[in-house]
Amino acid sequence: MIRRQTNDKIPNFHQRSSLWREITTFKKLKQIHASMIVNGFNTSRFNLRELIYVSALVIPSGISYAHQVFDQITKPDLFMWNTILRGSAQSPNPSKTILLFTRMEKRDIPPDRYTFPFVLKACTKLSWANVGCVVHGKIMKHGFEQNTFAKNTLIYFHANVGDIDIASALFDSSAAKQVVAWSALTAGYAKRGDLGMARKVFDEMPEKDLISWNVMITGYAKRGEMKSARGLFNQVPKRDIVTWNAMIAGYVNSGLHTQALEMFEEMKSFGEQPDEVTMLSLVTACTDSGDLDVGEKIHRSVLDLGGGELSILLGNALIDMYAKCGNIDKAFKIFNSMKEKVVTTWNSIIGGLAFHGHSDDAINIFNEMCRLKLKPNDISFVGVLVACSHAGRVEEGRGYFRLMREKYKIEPNVRHYGCMVDLLGRAGLLQEAFEFVDKMEMKPNAIIWRTLLGACRIHNNVELGRRANEQLLKLRWGESGDYVLLSNIYASQGEWVGAQRLRKVMDDKGVRKEAASSLVDADEETLMHFLFDSKSRINVNKKPGLIS
Structure with a gap:
């Protein structure tokens, strides 16, 4: 939000004619572009400027079209260069700004005071500290370091991704008169997580703009300090959508x-x-x-x-x-x-269907996705492997695992391995599951060993259950549920001595059994880990344990 306002503070003396002000859609833009081509594309400098300006800055998501148009212009003037730089810096792919600036330099187009803020904005968005420092050097070389717009953008760049000491040094008596400079320094400290210094600068500001209020509210909100965030929210003289969104988020x-x-x-x-x-x-x-x-x-x-x-x-x-x-x-x-729909859309429905046991639907949708030539990613394969596991479709699961590696060149991560272990374990192929883990190209984590232990409980395999438990306890020894699972395996086979010995180990280590999870719950939590990222949360209804 601050970067946008920093950019908007740059004066814009460009006034469009009534014709160009009416162009707000791609369709109208292409019609005018076609007319220009018929009448000699490069003949009117005014219309070329308007075409670049509207496509790069007015039409939503029009920057790609602006780049195509710009490449057709024989000799772009400085206004066109600055406009395409500005649009690129604001786009989802700001790295093109740096490439354009490099082309501009190679063509010996001298920059002006508006050129560098756009390039620095791109460096800030990309967190390219080294490139930004090179740009800083070019600003000094061209004598723009004391220019208000360039200096404010330099403060913002260094405060956010560069050297905070340089940002503070640039904040001299002239910058102290600019509310944008104060906001930039405040934002820089906040982004670095130093809310103490950010608040100090904020409190010292002779005049606070909405951006500085939003920076502090957002900073506290991201840290979970909602009492402090709410305190500032109640004081802010005027709120915008950013203020409300920061609090809600x-x-x-x-x-x-x-x-x-x-x-x-x-x-x-x-x-x-x-x-x-x-x-x-x-x-x-x-x-x-x-x-x-x-x-x-x-x-x-x-x-x-x-x-x-x-x-x-x-x-x-x-x-x-x-x-x-x-x-x-x-x-x-x-x-x-x-x-x-994009890949993430397909992934959401495949994962949802798989988790809720609609395995056939999940697998069919995955196959339809592939049929439509939409390339699945690693998350797609997690979903289809979970579906195969729930449906007991072992051969298909093996096939999808091979497909992932051989056709789509996706190297399996721990979640894919976990899904395969769960697939084999549910099907009772315990020996194959353990061999699969032994051949893994990465070290199995506690989730995988817990999955194996749960499979051994289902199929009453004491020997392999003991091995899984040993590995699990090397990774975590204080989880009572791990001991409970093995104890239940012993009990199911009538090995009461082993069960009693395990209880003594728990007592000796001070491990207390939580009034909690059944095997069903454990499986659900494991699958949730595989299906959704670690930030996802779910309320699991606990059921009485298998042993008391």
Whole structure:
């Protein structure tokens, strides 16, 4: 948010004609572009400038088209260079800004005071400290270091990814008169996690802009210090959507889902319209809390926001929410309603179906994805392997594991290995499962050994269960459930001496049995680990243990 405002502070003396002000869609832009080609593309400098400006800065996601147009221009002037640099710096791929600047230098196009802030903005977004320092040197070489815009951007760059001491040194008496410079320094300390210094600079600011308020609120929210964040939120003279989103996201990340939803209601009562960021945070809150009723209300709000259309991000989030909350039919309905789908969309529905036991559907959707020439990624294969495990389709699971490596050149990670161990273990192929672990190209973690131990419990294999337990205790010795599983294996085979000996080991090590998990719960938690990332949370209903 700060980088955007830093850029917007650069004066823009460009005034478009009424014709170009009306161009707000790709269709109209292409029509004008076609007309220019018919009438001699490079003949009107004014129209060339307008074409670059509108495609790079006005049309949403138009930067790729702007690059194509720019490459057709015989001799771009400095305004065109600065415009394409600015658009590139603001784009999802700011590295092109550096390449364009390099081309500009090779063509001996002299930069002006507006050129370097765009290049530095790209370096900041990319966290390219070394490149940014080279750009700093070029700013000094061209005599722009004392220029207000260049200096403020330098402060922001060094405060965020460069040298904080240099940022402080640049913050001299002239910079101290600029609220943008104060905000840049505040943001830099906050991004580095030094909220103490950020707050000190913030408190010393002679004039606070909204950006500086948002920086501090966001900084506290990201650290989970919601009391401090709320204190500043209550003091800020004027709020924008960024202010509200920072608070809502902070509550969600802190697990305070009720407060996040209350903040949303408060936001609406103040007449502030939510955006996609707001709704993504709220959907995440419903996903984490497992509150399906509230999730359905948020779903309706999402549809109202987009006029009935779902963006890819929100569609994926809703699929994930409904799947994790147990309503797989609604997740599937959303998937089918989405006009545009990407790999993550397919992954969300495959994973949701697999976890809820709809293995055939999950496998069919994975195969359909491949048929449509959409390249699966590592997460896709986790989903289909879990589906094979739930369905007991061992041969297919082996086939998908080979397909991942041989056709798609995806090296398996610990989650793929874990899925294969679970697949073999569930099918009773314990010896093969242990041999598979022995041949792994990485060290098996506790989740894999716990999966093997659980499989040994299901199939009453004392010998292999003892081996899995030994390996597991090398990685973690204080988990009572690991001892309980092996104790139950002994008990199932009538080896009461072994069970009693294990209980004594627990007593000697001070391991206390938690009133908690059954084997079913353990399997669910393991599968959740494989299916979803470590930030995902789920409420698991605990059942009485197998031993008391």
